[in-house]
Amino acid sequence: MRSPLLTLVAGPPGIGKTTWIRQQIAAAGQPAGYLNLGAGAVPLDGTYLAAELPNLFLWEEADLLDWELDERSCPLFVELGFQIDPSTLSLPRVAACRRVAVLPPAATQTEWHDWAEEVVVGGMGVSLLAMVSSEAQVLDLWRSPLTGQVFDPASLDTVWFELTHGAYGKVLRAKGLFDVADGRAFYFNFVNAFVNATAAPTATSSPSPSLSSDLSATDLSAAPPTTDYTELDLPRWLEGRPTRLSGVEVLGIGLDQRAIAQTLKDCCLDDEAIAYYQQQLKASLG
């Protein structure tokens, strides 16, 4: 039997959905499509995956309206943002797709279990899922495009440290694509409350033990903040301001979005500084 060409992947933020998709596509070694529903105007994950996987085609949301997968003849992975209720999706041919939920090791009886036909164990602990699921918490999701901005690396280090250590509110999840002064681009990926920060998601056929009622007692601050930094496999940008996509996305509680935006702005180089660095780099790189 032929595998479904469409795979829907859902789960809480920071659980490893994008990582699992990357593993699937890399392992298959075949061209594949990718779309992140809910990424809005700052499709960070797709841009990151496209830099990592040369055989990846990025899809637009509008493509789903009249899609014909057979014509494209390659699998399509659709990642669902945590804020999207997968049961409300009305995609064409959705009944024939493969539905995968990436969930924490101890999770069970969640809305994703009811929806998914396959559960993958992600690398995150239970705390973040609890925070997301709690009706008592009001989550802030802040995004900003940064295309054209070039960061001073030392400043970016400082602001990212402050951001992920609570200077602008409690951050549960943050990711960003940043162009820096030497022409390179980096993907920053931060998840609070990681239990196994580097653990790759693994497939399982049976649900894990239940999420217990003591989740609310879990202390997020006890988990060490973890950021993965990946240099994207892209050519150095050495001519003016970059036109490739960059941006930032922060999920948290009580975020001072204005302060975050202003501080990020304060980390960026002006035209004169960019030109100076690019001239120096071109001279040194021959």
Added chain:
Amino acid sequence: MKLAVLSCIHGNYEALNAVLSDIDHQNADKIYCLGDLVGYGPHPNAVVEMIRSLDIPTCQGCWDEDIVEGLNACECSYPSVLAEKRGRLAHEWTQQTIHPEVREYLAQLPLSLRHGDLCFVHGSPHSQHEYLLPNINAFVALERVLSTGANVLFCGHTHVPYIRQLESGQLQVRVYSPGQESARESAQESAKESSRTTKFDAPLKRIVNAGSVGEPRHGRPNATYVLYDTDTEQVTLREVEYDYHKTCADIVAKGLSPIFAWRLAHGLEFAERADDPTHVCER
């Protein structure tokens, strides 16, 4: 005689009061201050007035100099674009806040002080902006102490306290003459050079960094200072708890950036350390 040495108060009046109270309890006979009375903190005038009222001998710090001479008197001060922007904000606020007599007081502060075989500076004997880090090259460290003629050099500026012993050892100094690089390559010239090598023994020297009263950078919000017993030569690093929440509230209330308060509460310096802390200022 028991001396108390404090540094880098940075307008933190709460921390200064707590440290002065602790010094009282420790029965210190005399207090020295290594500068940076102002900058970043919310109470620069009150800090200076307190130091002056107690007649505490004080060196000029890099921030004290910047307030007098203009921002970034040493152009290599800031390690990042963000730190520079924050420094400018703090500088402008301090400039608008301090009283004229405070500026005059900061302007007349000496760059170093002496007490017997002890020398007191803010950063290093070369510059208020130079960092003497605990792992700085041993030769450079010893040279800095020897240049003062003292046996113990007290400094601050790093905001992280430490004591470094420079054990008695032999130093070799080779002096090259300009324009003799090619000649130096020959064995014959090498022999000549060795005859120009000066060797001398240096006795035990020490560098003592007092840390920071008002802007700690050791990962905790507590103020630090140093006690020194001139009879026993014993050095004691003191860490003093104080109501940093009040300082943080004052930072925000006075219109300074809230990020200064957050970093103070976490024992992080408001601006990061210079990118190349071992640089020598060439102003």
